[in-house]
Amino acid sequence: MKRPTIADIAREAGVSKGAVSYALNGRPGVSAATRERILAVAERLQFHADSNARALAGAKTRVVGLTLRRPPSTLGVEPFFMELISGLELELSRQSYALLLQMAPGRDEELAFYRRWFSEGRVDGVLVCDVNVGDPRVSTLQELGLPAVVIGPPGVSGSLTSVWSDDEQSMVEAVEYLAALGHRRIARVGGIPQLAHTAIRTAAFAGVCARLGIADAVTVPADYTGEAAARATRKLLGGAHPPTALLYDNDVMAVAGLTAARELGISVPAELSIVAWDDSPICRLLHPPLTALTRDIGAYGELAARTLLAAIAGEPVTSAHGAPAHLTPRGSTAPPR
Numbered sequence: 001m002k003r004p005t006i007a008d009i010a011r012e013a014g015v016s017k018g019a020v021s022y023a024l025n026g027r028p029g030v031s032a033a034t035r036e037r038i039l040a041v042a043e044r045l046q047f048h049a050d051s052n053a054r055a056l057a058g059a060k061t062r063v064v065g066l067t068l069r070r071p072p073s074t075l076g077v078e079p080f081f082m083e084l085i086s087g088l089e090l091e092l093s094r095q096s097y098a099l100l101l102q103m104a105p106g107r108d109e110e111l112a113f114y115r116r117w118f119s120e121g122r123v124d125g126v127l128v129c130d131v132n133v134g135d136p137r138v139s140t141l142q143e144l145g146l147p148a149v150v151i152g153p154p155g156v157s158g159s160l161t162s163v164w165s166d167d168e169q170s171m172v173e174a175v176e177y178l179a180a181l182g183h184r185r186i187a188r189v190g191g192i193p194q195l196a197h198t199a200i201r202t203a204a205f206a207g208v209c210a211r212l213g214i215a216d217a218v219t220v221p222a223d224y225t226g227e228a229a230a231r232a233t234r235k236l237l238g239g240a241h242p243p244t245a246l247l248y249d250n251d252v253m254a255v256a257g258l259t260a261a262r263e264l265g266i267s268v269p270a271e272l273s274i275v276a277w278d279d280s281p282i283c284r285l286l287h288p289p290l291t292a293l294t295r296d297i298g299a300y301g302e303l304a305a306r307t308l309l310a311a312i313a314g315e316p317v318t319s320a321h322g323a324p325a326h327l328t329p330r331g332s333t334a335p336p337r
Helices: 006-011 015-022 032-044 047-057 079-094 107-120 136-144 167-181 195-211 226-237 251-263 283-284 299-310
Strands: 063-068 098-103 125-128 148-151 159-162 187-190 215-219 245-248 275-278 291-294 327-329
Touching: 006 015, 006 032, 015 032, 032 125, 032 291, 063 079, 063 107, 063 299, 079 098, 079 251, 079 299, 098 187, 107 136, 125 136, 125 299, 136 195, 148 299, 159 299, 167 187, 167 195, 167 245, 167 275, 167 291, 187 195, 187 226, 195 215, 215 226, 226 251, 251 275
Parallel strands: 063 098, 063 125, 125 148, 148 159, 187 215, 187 245, 245 275, 275 291
Antiparallel strands: 291 327
């Protein structure tokens, strides 16, 4: 697809480019019926007059877009996104690019942002996070031809370039560590099940537990929030055979799990070991400090931005494998009683 221009509208409406300019800018010179026909064609082609000069000139906006389908409050409590955005901004600023961040309430709104950004010529490329299997954003961006980089596994990115981390390797490392300590009842409080990286972690958790002979292993889905993690933790620890180790899919849920365990009178790590996915300063400041899967999320963001800018410049790009998260043992894990 190409961005619609005044010439496209003129051809579709059967009028001159001057008549289109008059109609779009509310100036006299065309009849009411012609103006109405021109505006209808412009709307159907998703043309926006405020992008006219830039789109016709083909100039770069030096802006990269990112949409997140999460409540704005998420950015205030989840360190992952702040570190990711910090890395993106660092690399973009080196090349005099800006980041346009848009919070979207739903998938349809996200798709509408992409189409509007494309038709208005507001961004030179986009970054895509939290990808699902069969994600409609991937097919939409492929159709538009807008340079895009998926921050997620290549198996769900279609023909788009992806920047990813091997979550399977990290999950295996965490479970093998807990098994080496002697844990045989291990539970995981996972992220949103529909997300591709969550599915990879779930499959890896089940696979490594089966290989190690850990029959008492279960994953409970959650949504990355502390509230959901606390509910899941209380349910797991209140069962007839509670786990001796809990693995959480992000640091916020791990902190909530630690608090819930304390409220139940369960000592960490004497009675329960806790591991958080994605290390953060909060993991190190708690008592006990949380054992966590650590990776340089800022560097991950820099790699994604660098890959997208290369694609925008017309350079050949390939999917890039960022460094996986590795375990950092701290005071929240110990052998079970």
